Amino acid sequence: MLSPAANETLEIGIDIGRLPIAIQTDDPEYIRTLEHRFARFQCNPAGAIARLQVTVTEPPVSKGGDDELKVERAGTQWTMRRGDFAAQWNPTERRGQLRSLPFHYALDSVLRIVHSLELAESGEGFLLHSASVIRNGRAFLFSGVSGAGKTTISRLAPADVTLLSDEISYVRMLGERYYAFGTPFAGDLGISGENVMAPLHTVYFLNKGDRNRISPVSPAAAVSSLLRNVLFFADDERLVGRVFQTACEFVSRVPVFELTFRPDEEVWNLIR
Numbered sequence: 001m002l003s004p005a006a007n008e009t010l011e012i013g014i015d016i017g018r019l020p021i022a023i024q025t026d027d028p029e030y031i032r033t034l035e036h037r038f039a040r041f042q043c044n045p046a047g048a049i050a051r052l053q054v055t056v057t058e059p060p061v062s063k064g065g066d067d068e069l070k071v072e073r074a075g076t077q078w079t080m081r082r083g084d085f086a087a088q089w090n091p092t093e094r095r096g097q098l099r100s101l102p103f104h105y106a107l108d109s110v111l112r113i114v115h116s117l118e119l120a121e122s123g124e125g126f127l128l129h130s131a132s133v134i135r136n137g138r139a140f141l142f143s144g145v146s147g148a149g150k151t152t153i154s155r156l157a158p159a160d161v162t163l164l165s166d167e168i169s170y171v172r173m174l175g176e177r178y179y180a181f182g183t184p185f186a187g188d189l190g191i192s193g194e195n196v197m198a199p200l201h202t203v204y205f206l207n208k209g210d211r212n213r214i215s216p217v218s219p220a221a222a223v224s225s226l227l228r229n230v231l232f233f234a235d236d237e238r239l240v241g242r243v244f245q246t247a248c249e250f251v252s253r254v255p256v257f258e259l260t261f262r263p264d265e266e267v268w269n270l271i272r
Contacts, residue, residue, distance in 0.1 A: 013045035014038045015195075016111065017125075017170040017181045019118060022048035023107070027056040030102055037104040040195045041184050050094035052110070056102045071113055071233040078234065080113055082106070089114055091121060112168065112185065116231050120239045123246050125172035127231040130203075132169035132180045132193075134162040138201035139180035140271055141169055142259065143229045148206040149261065151188040156265050165193040168231065171200065171250070178254055204259035204271075212267045215258040222256035223247050 010031045012023050022045035023034060035042065067083040077096075080087040085106035089096035096114070100106035112127060119125045130143035131150040142153050154166040164170075164180055167187030171178055178200040182193035205217065205225050217225070226247045232240070261267040 011045040012038070013043035013048050014041050014111070015043035015048075016041055016183055017115060017119075017172050018174075019050065019115060020045075020048040021050040021052055021111070021114070022046075023052050023054055025054040025056060027054075027102070030054065030056050033102075033104050034107070037108075038184055038192075040182070040192050050096075050114075052089075052096045052098055052107075052114075054098045054100060054107065057099050058101070069109070069233065071235075073234070073236060078113075078117060080110060080233075082109065085110065089117070091117060108185065112231060113233050115170070116233060117239070119172065120232060120234075120243050120246070123242055123249075125170070125178065125250075126243065126246060127183075128169045128171055128226070129167070129229040129231065130169040131166045131187075132164040132182075133157060134164065134180075134196065134198040135160060136272065137198060139164065139198040140201055141171070141180060141203045142206050143169075143203060143225070144206040145229070149208055149263075150206065152208075152263050153206065153261065153267065154187075154189060156263065156267065158265065158268055161268075162194050162196060163189075163191070164196070166191075178250060200254055202271075203254055203256045205256070207258060207260040208262070209260035210262060212261045212264070212270060213259075214270055215260070217256045217258050219251050222251045226251065226256075 009024050012034050014021050020043045069082045071080050077088050077090040085100040087098040087110050116127050130141045131154045132141045151166045164182040166189040168185040170181040170183050179197045180200045181197040182195045184192040
């Protein structure tokens, strides 16, 4: 049981996609919440390359109670604001601050934003609205808008499949290959992905139908569909251009298909 002295700084490391971030706060209950929420993704905070200082506060965090997420650049740092949190992030120093209600939801959102900004800036990858799994040592992504079937196909997966996410997948290039990483960001399944990674083999854009079939997708259509599903929160022309370039590079290296399927386990006979 944690029993810190007054104003003692507590830390927990959270490593997603090989970007370990140390979360610092003086609230022991908040740390316990994070230990439970990010159990599979904890790391030693001493080895983190980024840091986020969290101040737990009571409402209102921001004036007006606006629930709309706003992400804006202010000089050399980014500001993020929603009704339940206000945050800043300096991408050069990889340091930030978060004022949040005493729940993990705000940190979930800030982590997604920070990772999306880091990946966009480096051009190494992106976060994608997709389910992702590992089978036979290779990763597969199943992307689509809400209701396309990401959770359904995850739920139908056989026992030899390792779930990385049923909602938000982490794609990053290491060396000359793209890899898919597990994330703690869950959809309707309500469970965290496994903290593992594998080289990315195929991306499928999902459609529901009366039979299972795989159809080719042209490179232009693949880039367009990919961009519709990439998580990117900032209105920044330069970074938008980088995300577009990354999507084009990605499609040139990773096969992309359309997968029409019915809610039946047999669809997994096509995915190997």
